[in-house]
Each structure stands twice: as structure tokens, then as C-alpha cells.
Amino acid sequence: xxxxxxxxxxxxxxxxxxxxxxxxxxxxxxxxxxxxxxxxxxxxxxxxxxxxxxxxxxxxxxxxxxxxxxxxxxxxxxxxxxxxxxxxxxxxxxxxxxxxxxxxxxxxxxxxxxxxxxxxxxxxxx
Numbered sequence: 001x002x003x004x005x006x007x008x009x010x011x012x013x014x015x016x017x018x019x020x021x022x023x024x025x026x027x028x029x030x031x032x033x034x035x036x037x038x039x040x041x042x043x044x045x046x047x048x049x050x051x052x053x054x055x056x057x058x059x060x061x062x063x064x065x066x067x068x069x070x071x072x073x074x075x076x077x078x079x080x081x082x083x084x085x086x087x088x089x090x091x092x093x094x095x096x097x098x099x100x101x102x103x104x105x106x107x108x109x110x111x112x113x114x115x116x117x118x119x120x121x122x123x124x125x126x
Contacts, residue, residue, distance in 0.1 A: 025077065
């Protein structure tokens with residue numbers, strides 16, 4: 001019954017901002033590490049950001065540090081990705097992911113996540 005559903009994607013000009021949301025169902029949210037990945041056409045899925053179960057720690061890919069912010073609201077079973085100073089190279093499908101173990105380590109690959117959303121398209125024009 002676990003389901004992750006992303007929303008908030010769209011078309012934005014370079015330098016603009018978007019906030020993505022991921023709603024989770026199935027009773028795993030409060031115990032899971034949540035993360036965002038993205039995949040551009042022809043590329044591999046790459047890590048963007050992660051947040052632990054209590055929201056006390058966050059991790060970011062070097063490419064997005066200072067521009068993207070991940071947060072979560074456990075009462076609403078929702079994780080967010082606030083994106084600012086967007087660049088055309090940020091164009092991708094953005095995916096929400098959950099690690100049910102509740103533990104996370106630097107460099108944890110996509111294959112270690114247990115659940116995935118269907119993705120939301122973000123397109124940044126120049």
C-alpha cells in the first residue's frame with residue numbers, strides 16, 4: 001500500500017524557483033529517510049537531496065547546495081524540495097524516494113531505496 005506521489009513540477013525560466021511536494025501513504029513516512037532524485041533524458045538517475053526521519057539532518061548533492069532545500073512535515077506525510085536559482089541543466093524528471101530502514105549514508109545509491117514516486121517534470125528555459 002505504500003505510495004509516493006510527486007507534484008509541483010512545471011516550466012520555469014532560468015533563475016526562477018519551484019517547490020516540489022511528495023505525499024506518502026502506507027504508514028512508512030515517519031520512519032523513513034526521504035530523498036529526491038532527478039533524471040534528465042538519456043542520463044542516469046542522480047541524487048539531489050535527502051532528509052532523515054526526524055528532520056534533524058539533511059544531505060545535498062554538491063551541484064545543488066545553496067540553491068535547493070529539502071524539508072519534511074511528518075504530520076502531513078509530505079516531503080518538499082524548494083528549488084531556487086534554477087538552471088537549464090536542472091531540467092529533469094524529479095522523483096521522490098523512501099528508504100524504509102530509516103538509515104542513510106553518504107553516497108547511498110538509488111538502488112537502496114525501497115519506494116519511488118512516478119516523477120514530476122521540471123523544465124527550465126534559458
